[in-house]
Amino acid sequence: MSPLSQQTQVRPHDRPRDRHFAFCLPFGAQVQGASQGQPSTRFRFWAPSCETVQVVFEGDAQATPPLTMTPTGNGWFEAQAPCGPGTLYRYDIGNGTRVPDPASRFQPQGVHGPSEVLDPRAYAWRHAQWQGRPWEETVIYELHVGAMGGYRGVMARLPALKELGVTAIELMPLSSFPGERGWGYDGVLPYAPHAAYGTPDELKELVDTAHGLGLQMFLDVVYNHFGPDGNWLGQYAKPFFRADIKTPWGDALDFERLEVRDYFSDNALYWLNEYRFDGLRLDAVHAINNPGWLRELADHVKARVEPGRHVHLVLENEHNEANLLETHFNAQWNDDVHHCFHVMLTGESEGYYRGFTESPIRKLARALGEGFVYQGDPSPVHDGKPRGEPSGHLPPTAFVSFLQNHDQIGNRAFGDRLRALADDDALRAATAMLLLSPQIPLLFMDEEYGSTQPFQFFTAYTGDLADAVREGRRREFAHFSAFNDAETRARIPDPNAQQTFVNSSPPPAEAPVEGERREWMHFYKSALCVRAHLLMPRLHHAKALGATVLADDTANAQAALVARWRLGDGAILTIALNLGHHDVPLDTQPEGMVIFETPGRARDRADAGTLPESACIAWLTGDVREYSSEHDARIAHREEPHA
Numbered sequence: 226m227s228p229l230s231q232q233t234q235v236r237p238h239d240r241p242r243d244r245h246f247a248f249c250l251p252f253g254a255q256v257q258g259a260s261q262g263q264p265s266t267r268f269r270f271w272a273p274s275c276e277t278v279q280v281v282f283e284g285d286a287q288a289t290p291p292l293t294m295t296p297t298g299n300g301w302f303e304a305q306a307p308c309g310p311g312t313l314y315r316y317d318i319g320n321g322t323r324v325p326d327p328a329s330r331f332q333p334q335g336v337h338g339p340s341e342v343l344d345p346r347a348y349a350w351r352h353a354q355w356q357g358r359p360w361e362e363t364v365i366y367e368l369h370v371g372a373m374g375g376y377r378g379v380m381a382r383l384p385a386l387k388e389l390g391v392t393a394i395e396l397m398p399l400s401s402f403p404g405e406r407g408w409g410y411d412g413v414l415p416y417a418p419h420a421a422y423g424t425p426d427e428l429k430e431l432v433d434t435a436h437g438l439g440l441q442m443f444l445d446v447v448y449n450h451f452g453p454d455g456n457w458l459g460q461y462a463k464p465f466f467r468a469d470i471k472t473p474w475g476d477a478l479d480f481e482r483l484e485v486r487d488y489f490s491d492n493a494l495y496w497l498n499e500y501r502f503d504g505l506r507l508d509a510v511h512a513i514n515n516p517g518w519l520r521e522l523a524d525h526v527k528a529r530v531e532p533g534r535h536v537h538l539v540l541e542n543e544h545n546e547a548n549l550l551e552t553h554f555n556a557q558w559n560d561d562v563h564h565c566f567h568v569m570l571t572g573e574s575e576g577y578y579r580g581f582t583e584s585p586i587r588k589l590a591r592a593l594g595e596g597f598v599y600q601g602d603p604s605p606v607h608d609g610k611p612r613g614e615p616s617g618h619l620p621p622t623a624f625v626s627f628l629q630n631h632d633q634i635g636n637r638a639f640g641d642r643l644r645a646l647a648d649d650d651a652l653r654a655a656t657a658m659l660l661l662s663p664q665i666p667l668l669f670m671d672e673e674y675g676s677t678q679p680f681q682f683f684t685a686y687t688g689d690l691a692d693a694v695r696e697g698r699r700r701e702f703a704h705f706s707a708f709n710d711a712e713t714r715a716r717i718p719d720p721n722a723q724q725t726f727v728n729s730s731p732p733p734a735e736a737p738v739e740g741e742r743r744e745w746m747h748f749y750k751s752a753l754c755v756r757a758h759l760l761m762p763r764l765h766h767a768k769a770l771g772a773t774v775l776a777d778d779t780a781n782a783q784a785a786l787v788a789r790w791r792l793g794d795g796a797i798l799t800i801a802l803n804l805g806h807h808d809v810p811l812d813t814q815p816e817g818m819v820i821f822e823t824p825g826r827a828r829d830r831a832d833a834g835t836l837p838e839s840a841c842i843a844w845l846t847g848d849v850r851e852y853s854s855e856h857d858a859r860i861a862h863r864e865e866p867h868a
Contacts, residue, residue, distance in 0.1 A: 244353045245346040248499040250491060253328025253416065256309060256344045264309025266342050268292075270326070271484055272461040273300025275318050280304050283339045284313035291317060300462070300484075310347065313339040316461075324457040327488075329417040331425055332401045336413050336455035345499050348429045355436040357503045357535030358392060360555050360665070361622055361764035363441065364753060366391040367630055368670035370399065371406055372680075372730040376423035376431045381734040383438055389673055389746070390753025393441035395506060397631060399428070400447065403454040404685025406726045408631065409445070410508065411452025411684070415492045432501050441503040443537070444496050448489045449512035450474035454690055472512060480515040490525050497530055504537030506558070511543040523553035539625060545597045545613030550623045556665055559624040561598035565589035566628055566655050569784050569804045570647035575705050580606040586784035586804070590772035593662060593788040596624050621663035621769050621790060628652075628659055629669040631680065638702045638717045640681035640729065642672075649675075650839035651804050653748060653823045657841035658802050660752040661760065661821055663767045663790050668749075671731040674738065675745030681718050683726040691721045748823070755821050759849055763792035770797075775809045775836065782806040785836055787815070796847030803836045811836040817846035 249255065252269045268280050279291040286308055294302035294316075306312075313333075315323040325332060329340035366386055373379045379394070386394065400412030405421045412419075418428050432442045450472060451458070458465045459476070465485055470477035479485050496502045510519055523538055530536050540549060540557045550557055564581040565588045567573065574582040581588055581598070588598045596616035604612040616623075627633075629643050644652060659666050671678065686694050699717050702708040708717070718725045738746060772788035785803035792798055799815035811831055819828045821843045830837045 244349045244351075246348075246350065246353075246499055246501065247345040248491075248495045250328055250416075250495065251487070252491075253326050253330070254312075254314070254340070254342045256342060264307075264344075266306050266308050266312065268294065268304045268306065268314075268326075270294065270302045270316055271300050272302060272316070272318060274463045275302075275461050277319065278302045278461075279317040280306060281315050281317045281323055282306075282308070282312060283315065286312045286314070300464075308342065310342055310344040312342040314342065315339050318457075318461045322457075322460065324461065325414060327414065327416075327458060327462075329401075329414050331420065332414060332417045333420050335420060336401050336403050340417070343425060345425075348426045350429070350501065351433050352436040355501070356533050357537075358439075358441055359535055359765070360537050361767075362392055362761050363537070363665050364390060364392045364660075364756065365395050365443065365625065365665065365667040366393065366670065367395045367397065367445075367667055369397045369408070369631065369680075369729075370419075370422045372726070373670065374730075374733065375421070376427040378734065380431050380434050383435055383440060385734070387438045387440055389750050390757055391440070391668070393443055393503070394435060395443040395445060395667070398445045398447050398508070401455075402452055404687075406723075407684045408635070408682065410447055411454070412447055413452050413455040415446070415448075415489070416495060429500060436501070441535075441537075442501075443504040443506055443539070444500075444502045445506045445508055446493065446496065447508045448478075448492075449509050450478065454686065478513070480513060480518045486518055486521065490522050493522060493526060494529055497526065497536055503535065504539065504555075506539045506541065508541050509543070510540050516546060516549060519549060520553050543612075545599055545616070547597065547600070547614040547616040547619060550616075550619055556623050556625050558630075558667075559592065559596065559626050559664065562589070562592045562624070562626040562664070563628065563630075563633055565592055565598065566659075566804075567633070567643070570628075570643065570651055570655060573646075577606045580604050582779075584777055585779070586777050586786055587774055590774050590786045590788065592624075593658075593664075593786075594769045594771040596621070596769075617769075621767055622665055622764060624664045625667050626659055626662065626664040627667040627669070628655060629672050630667060631669065634669065634680045635682050635729075638705075638708060640679035640718075642677050642679060644675055645677045645679075648839065650824060654802060654804060654839050654841040656749070657752055657821060657823050657843070658788075658800055660749070660756055661798075661800060661841075661843050662788070663760065663764050663769075663792070663798065666756075673746050673749040674742040676731070676742075678728070678731065680729045681725050682720050683722075683729060684720045686721055695719050695721060752821055755843075759820055759845060760792070760798065763794050763796055763847075766793040767791065775801075775811070776803070776805055776807075778805075783809065785809045787811075789815075792847075794847060796845060799844045801831065801836050801840070801842045803838055803840045806838050808835050808837050810834060815844040817844040818849055819843070820845045820849070 255267045257265050272278050278294045281291045282289040292304050294304040297303050317323050326340040330343040331341045398409030399418040401414040401417040401419050402412045435442045466476035467479045537555045540554050565585045568581045568585040592598050597613050599613040600615045601611045603609045699714040708714045768791050770789040772786050775785040776783040783805040787801045790798045822828050823841050827840045827842050
């Protein structure tokens with residue numbers, strides 16, 4: 226462990242018996258002595274490209290003269306100032322250039338404004354004893370905080386999400402980015418939650434409220450690049466980057482440097498220990514291209530959160546590196562599953578769907594039975610090069626599956642929801658497989674209402690950067706057949722337009738749920754109720770037994786399979802899925818009780834030896850009643866108010 230990392234270990238008074246939490250960062254502004262009424266703040270800043278640095282105070286503290294920082298070696302500068310929470314400051318790196326703190330805890334005026342000194346222990350947690358939930362109990366609901374009305378807007382929806390059967394809320398990235406609105410993947414200050422969504426204490430209240438309802442809170446974090454506007458690191462810390470490796474976002478981050486590794490490792494611990502998130506989703510780690518650091522990060526997390534807490538780490542990784550899921554990470558987003566379903570539901574075959582158009586039902590069978598589709602196989606999307614590693618030895622819970630998420634909707638030219646592209650009956654059948662498979666399901670906001678509202682790519686850039694993003698977005702689709710002329714591409718929504726954000730924001734929490742929205746919600750709720758009562762208690766040590774293809778004729782719209790899993794208690798879960806437009810023979814009747822079916826009365830046809838078109842039927846062996854009552858008791862105990 227590095228000397229810097231040693232300074233950030235969890236201290237005794239940060240453990241759950243306390244109601245106040247702070248992660249002591251080895252850099253940035255750290256309040257000292259605030260509780261004694263004589264606050265002072267330590268400033269620590271890594272600027273190896275600078276000879277001198279000053280702390281410059283602004284706002285109410287601007288009468289305080291700039292404070293010259295003391296160099297302490299290896300590019301580090303330190304200073305102690307008689308100031309406390311609420312102080313606004315920047316670093317003067319020379320030539321009149323003033324920059325925000327790269328470890329700023331809050332940017333109340335945005336990424337180009339001053340940083341604010343905060344006392345993280347000012348918030349008193351109401352549910353400080355919350356220890357999280359086992360990974361097998363996870364049902365993820367991904368959402369965009371801004372589109373949901375900020376932290377307060379998300380908080381208002383928590384009771385309904387709990388009632389739906391969701392057990393984990395995953396927030397798209399919160400790190401400060403330029404402008405009021407954006408997806409968050411262009412963040413430049415990873416420690417400062419975006420000011421447009423609310424204050425840091427309001428974010429803590431959101432997490433606290435979720436915990437009081439028995440809900441986990443996950444956060445999407447971006448450690449592979451910084452955004453194009455507001456990142457000053459290159460001017461005072463050039464060694465943070467590698468000039469010899471270029472990425473789509475500029476020079477690559479140098480994860481061989483201790484300071485870079487610590488900067489992001491401490492960020493993960495900061496969100497988990499100070500904001501009490503229950504898990505992190507690491508965006509596009511294939512762009513980091515440093516598995517050694519990923520393992521180091523996971524080791525730090527496991528060693529430095531309080532004993533007994535359930536903390537989960539999830540990867541997005543195009544490389545399908547199964548070895549990372551064996552000991553260090555709970556799961557990976559399984560794009561392979563999504564692509565199989567999407568090809569069968571929509572018939573699309575361009576872009577990365579090219580790798581899934583040949584026998585998609587067989588590829589889905591492999592994904593359900595072994596995890597990844599590509600396990601070292603040549604991929605047409607990767608110029609025929611091998612992709613992935615063998616994954617059949619991993620438990621099904623090592624894979625997060627989905628039919629929709631922010632990428633798969635928002636990266637489409639018009640942000641089309643899957644329901645706008647697919648047949649409703651087939652979509653319900655695919656959804657049933659998603660929600661009842663032992664793989665961990667993920668829903669995207671408003672999906673549970675059968676939403677057809679788009680989720681489009683939006684930003685709030687201005688000037689030349691706005692023009693570049695708008696035109697770059699339209700050029701991305703030039704190689705797709707539907708957008709091969711400039712006139713068609715010009716209709717792609719402008720990411721910077723306010724209306725693009727409005728188009729992507731779901732109805733408010735208080736909007737009535739009626740008609741087909743209510744019907745879809747009931748469908749999702751019913752399937753998740755079955756998962757909660759009959760499957761969750763049995764998922765630990767579950768093992769896939771493989772999947773048998775019943776029909777595979779893409780030209781004639783025939784696609785059906787039967788998948789089986791042995792659950793932790795030895796019970797067998799069997800799910801038959803037909804996404805084709807024709808009935809198929811079901812020669813062998815699965816054992817057990819039917820626990821879910823779509824459409825209604827599909828089991829009658831199955832009993833007669835036929836799996837209807839657009840159908841999904843699940844059977845389970847074992848004592849269903851015993852596990853239902855046991856699960857009810859566990860949930861009731863978990864949701865008791867915490868001291």
